[in-house]
Amino acid sequence: MKYSYYPGCTLKTKAKDLDLYARKCAEALGAELEEVDEWQCCGGVYTTAQDEIATKLSSVRALTCARDRGQALVTVCSACHNVIKRVNNDMAESEYVRTRVNNYMQPENPYKGETKVIHYLEFLRDEVGFDNIKKAVVNPVKRRIAAYYGCLLLRPGSVMAMDNPENPKILENFITAIGGTPVVSPYRNECCGAYLTLTDSAAPEKRSGLIVDSCEKKGAEMIITACPLCLYNLKKNGGDKLPIVYFTEILAEALGIK
Amino acid sequence: MQKIGVFICWCGSNIAATVDVKKVAEAALREPGVVFSADYQYMCSESGQRLMKDTIKEKGLTGVVVCSCSPRMHEATFRKAAESCGLNPYMVEIANIREHCSWIHKDIEEATEKAVILMRAAVAKVNLNQSLTAGKSDVVKRALVIGGGIAGIQTALDIAEAGYEVDIVEKKPTIGGKMAELDKTFPTLDCSACILTPKMVDAAAHEKIKIYAYSEVEKVSGFVGNFTATIRKKARYVNENLCTGCGLCTEKCPSRKAPNEFNEGLNTRSAIYIPFAQAVPKLAVIDPAACIHFKTGKCGLCEKTCDAKAIDYNQKDELIERRYGAIVVATGFNVIKLDNFEEYGYAANPDVITSLELERLMNAAGPTGGTLLRPSDKTHPKKIVFVQCVGSRGQRPCDKPYCSKICCMYTAKHSMLIREKYPDTEVYVFYIDVRTPGKNFEEFYRRAVEQYGVHYIKGQVGKVAENEGKLRVYGSDLLLNEQVVIDADLVVLAAAIEPDESAKKIATMLTTSIDTNNFLTEAHPKLRPVESATAGIFLSGVCQGPKDIPETVAQASAAAVKVVGLLAKDQITCNPCVARSDELLCNGCSACEKVCPYGAISYMDKEVNDHGKREVRRLAYVNEAVCQGCGACTVACPSGAMDLKGFTNKQIMAEVDAICR
Numbered sequence A: 001m002k003y004s005y006y007p008g009c010t011l012k013t014k015a016k017d018l019d020l021y022a023r024k025c026a027e028a029l030g031a032e033l034e035e036v037d038e039w040q041c042c043g044g045v046y047t048t049a050q051d052e053i054a055t056k057l058s059s060v061r062a063l064t065c066a067r068d069r070g071q072a073l074v075t076v077c078s079a080c081h082n083v084i085k086r087v088n089n090d091m092a093e094s095e096y097v098r099t100r101v102n103n104y105m106q107p108e109n110p111y112k113g114e115t116k117v118i119h120y121l122e123f124l125r126d127e128v129g130f131d132n133i134k135k136a137v138v139n140p141v142k143r144r145i146a147a148y149y150g151c152l153l154l155r156p157g158s159v160m161a162m163d164n165p166e167n168p169k170i171l172e173n174f175i176t177a178i179g180g181t182p183v184v185s186p187y188r189n190e191c192c193g194a195y196l197t198l199t200d201s202a203a204p205e206k207r208s209g210l211i212v213d214s215c216e217k218k219g220a221e222m223i224i225t226a227c228p229l230c231l232y233n234l235k236k237n238g239g240d241k242l243p244i245v246y247f248t249e250i251l252a253e254a255l256g257i258k
Numbered sequence B: 001m002q003k004i005g006v007f008i009c010w011c012g013s014n015i016a017a018t019v020d021v022k023k024v025a026e027a028a029l030r031e032p033g034v035v036f037s038a039d040y041q042y043m044c045s046e047s048g049q050r051l052m053k054d055t056i057k058e059k060g061l062t063g064v065v066v067c068s069c070s071p072r073m074h075e076a077t078f079r080k081a082a083e084s085c086g087l088n089p090y091m092v093e094i095a096n097i098r099e100h101c102s103w104i105h106k107d108i109e110e111a112t113e114k115a116v117i118l119m120r121a122a123v124a125k126v127n128l129n130q131s132l133t134a135g136k137s138d139v140v141k142r143a144l145v146i147g148g149g150i151a152g153i154q155t156a157l158d159i160a161e162a163g164y165e166v167d168i169v170e171k172k173p174t175i176g177g178k179m180a181e182l183d184k185t186f187p188t189l190d191c192s193a194c195i196l197t198p199k200m201v202d203a204a205a206h207e208k209i210k211i212y213a214y215s216e217v218e219k220v221s222g223f224v225g226n227f228t229a230t231i232r233k234k235a236r237y238v239n240e241n242l243c244t245g246c247g248l249c250t251e252k253c254p255s256r257k258a259p260n261e262f263n264e265g266l267n268t269r270s271a272i273y274i275p276f277a278q279a280v281p282k283l284a285v286i287d288p289a290a291c292i293h294f295k296t297g298k299c300g301l302c303e304k305t306c307d308a309k310a311i312d313y314n315q316k317d318e319l320i321e322r323r324y325g326a327i328v329v330a331t332g333f334n335v336i337k338l339d340n341f342e343e344y345g346y347a348a349n350p351d352v353i354t355s356l357e358l359e360r361l362m363n364a365a366g367p368t369g370g371t372l373l374r375p376s377d378k379t380h381p382k383k384i385v386f387v388q389c390v391g392s393r394g395q396r397p398c399d400k401p402y403c404s405k406i407c408c409m410y411t412a413k414h415s416m417l418i419r420e421k422y423p424d425t426e427v428y429v430f431y432i433d434v435r436t437p438g439k440n441f442e443e444f445y446r447r448a449v450e451q452y453g454v455h456y457i458k459g460q461v462g463k464v465a466e467n468e469g470k471l472r473v474y475g476s477d478l479l480l481n482e483q484v485v486i487d488a489d490l491v492v493l494a495a496a497i498e499p500d501e502s503a504k505k506i507a508t509m510l511t512t513s514i515d516t517n518n519f520l521t522e523a524h525p526k527l528r529p530v531e532s533a534t535a536g537i538f539l540s541g542v543c544q545g546p547k548d549i550p551e552t553v554a555q556a557s558a559a560a561v562k563v564v565g566l567l568a569k570d571q572i573t574c575n576p577c578v579a580r581s582d583e584l585l586c587n588g589c590s591a592c593e594k595v596c597p598y599g600a601i602s603y604m605d606k607e608v609n610d611h612g613k614r615e616v617r618r619l620a621y622v623n624e625a626v627c628q629g630c631g632a633c634t635v636a637c638p639s640g641a642m643d644l645k646g647f648t649n650k651q652i653m654a655e656v657d658a659i660c661r
Helices: A016-028 A054-069 A078-093 A095-105 A120-128 A130-136 A170-177 A202-217 A228-236 A247-255 B021-029 B046-059 B071-084 B098-102 B108-128 B150-161 B177-181 B192-205 B248-252 B292-296 B301-305 B355-362 B407-421 B441-451 B502-509 B549-567 B591-595 B632-636 B649-660
Strands: A002-006 A032-035 A073-075 A117-119 A144-148 A181-183 A222-225 A244-246 B004-009 B034-040 B063-068 B092-096 B136-138 B142-146 B165-169 B209-212 B215-223 B226-233 B318-324 B326-329 B333-335 B352-354 B383-390 B426-431 B455-458 B461-467 B470-477 B482-488 B490-495 B497-499 B522-524 B528-532 B537-539 B571-573 B579-581 B601-610 B613-622 B642-644
Touching (some): A016 A032, A016 A244, A016 A247, A054 A073, A054 A078, A054 A095, A073 A078, A073 A120, A078 A095, A078 A117, A078 A228, A120 A170, A120 A247, A144 A170, A144 A202, A170 A181, A202 A228, A222 A247, A228 A244, A244 A247, B004 B046, B021 B034, B021 B108, B046 B063, B046 B071, B071 B092, B098 B108, B142 B318, B142 B549, B150 B165, B150 B177, B150 B192, B150 B549, B192 B209, B215 B318, B226 B326, B355 B490, B383 B407, B383 B470, B383 B482, B407 B490, B528 B549, B579 B613, B591 B632, B632 B642
Parallel strands (some): A002 A073, A144 A222, B004 B034, B004 B063, B142 B165, B165 B209, B352 B490, B383 B426, B383 B490, B426 B455
Antiparallel strands (some): B215 B226, B333 B497, B470 B482, B522 B528, B528 B537, B579 B642, B601 B613
């Protein structure tokens, strides 16, 4: 099965491991990820201004490319996923945005939100199936692992529609599938401090510190996440306490391809 | 040819400001059959009615059209007036030129034109009206109350006191409902059981009241004054004539792991159990899902223990059929399930509890004997956070849009009782608004704030996180505009209330309506709050909408009065607008019988004379006492044999013609 793949800028620079192992694992699991043609930065943050369309154009280009190929669009980075999925929702639901974006971009075939956007975790759960991943595991990880979701992966719940934002299970089920023991921290869906790290480093220090401390106290030996910015903040403010890695990395380890 | 009088009401300025009533009166005179027309300021007033009566007598009118408000308001008024001077009441028709016309239009010309058309349609109908005579049907002098909480008990007591028989059907093994679970009641802080249990005993002892506990209404047929209900009396596996309620069996029972419903699952009970000490009826009941005998065929300890020989493992459900003149729905409420409110961590943390659970934790008959201990480690909580509006007043799919009404007051009650009993405990309450309309309610809440030093924080809670045995509550203080973090020992959620899950099924069974939140709908939101839209069905308590105890009791008594008013009549007048089958057109196909929601149509073989040809045919027969005049059969009938008196096909076509003319 072939999928369109949107890596995003960070995966080409700071988060190369997230990208590398996502591709390797997909291959090992029998899926082909085809990078979107000439993709651009998603913008990093979804703008909530209703009359703003310029920041949505890059996402629409990626979405249109996947539509024209007749493929679902797979994303990995939480921030990219959030932006692209929400823009896709706007294109499907808001006539205002749809008309203005199509008028501006003049595509051959106007885009109406047809593409199915799935996060790599959803690809694992819904396309491959955690049962099949379990069968493909050669090195069960056998560790106590805390899943850290962050805020962007699940919210807003009605649009992202991946899991219950207040009590998600998808990463825990993933950990179980690769032979680990999930450790549940109540802060697994709280914000790490995000971009405040640039302007007010005290905020992420406090937030990320709380998250790592909580995971440690609950007996975790490792934290996994899907978001490059979360990983950065957690590592910077608690990386000395626990190893913090991308979920694709630990998957590659379990599948014996790392 | 009819002699019709047309009366156009101004309704003060309600109609006259938008409709040119003089023009309508002039137009009426040009309609066939109309011999008189007039406009008047208030037709429903004494003098307006007199104008109508005098004209009927003077002009010898055979039909009347009143152009006024909705027939739901005053059709009965004008029909009674006509009847009082000898005109058949069914010769009076209403043209609704208020709700259907003047209230919804702004342009006078347009509204006047529409009023003329509506008047024309009504005149066309009256031209074809025929005198109808209403039949009578007997009233069964017994009422059925579904639900044995405080609402059902109060309704039953009031009906019984008026001298009529009442049956209470309660699905649980005892009556008492939610009020029996409460510790104290606001705003007077009297003990709930102390004021409820005497009423339970009164109900049980009353010679006019029969209690079917552990029973459910399975089927209802019939109509106002004459319902037939099938009641399923569920097997208790205990002979209720022999059981003395001594409770020895419950002590000996080795299966003790079933969640105790009366204590909201905070502790366990035996498989054979008596719900609580003051249960009515005080009889043991076996829960077959927990009973070792039912699961393995062994044990039988209760049978051996029982001196009264009351245990009967072979008992079967019993079906009882009883007739009733009136039915009262008092099915009450439940606290919503908190599965979808994971931000509060209710499922994950035993020390996050609902307010109803707190009632049990503070009650002397509860799992802790009335000492407030938190469920996880049985220690005294020193810091307690109450969260209001959990699931109430929300917009998410899992939220209820309405205010549950009782939570502000019981939270003030809880916080005060805790501060009184354990002064070293700090109590915080997160609220959106504190709503205290009710006698002595505001004063009660102020006492919690000023006298008892309860910390009220305006704002909502975003997260409750377990942290080394404490519950870290993250909230916002909207007045200080800052985030609040409290390390609490116990978090109490004021969860929304919703109608009991049986309400929907019962409403369907009784062909009465429910709203989008499954509350039963009253016949009129202001003027008929205890009647349902279905005749003979009444509403009592929270099944109609959120209420506290004083309001519930008031509504329960109001429902009882309505029931007594019905049962006091020996006969009630039936609606004469019922279906009728034309024998010569009926082909006996059964289409009408299949669509009739009331079971009013049956078939019989009858000899007919069809233009000199005599033969026996299978024909539809309408039981006029059962028919409710819904008209479903007239639409279903393929040969056009079915017709509805007062709304015949011809009359309706004449109205349509008049409108399209």
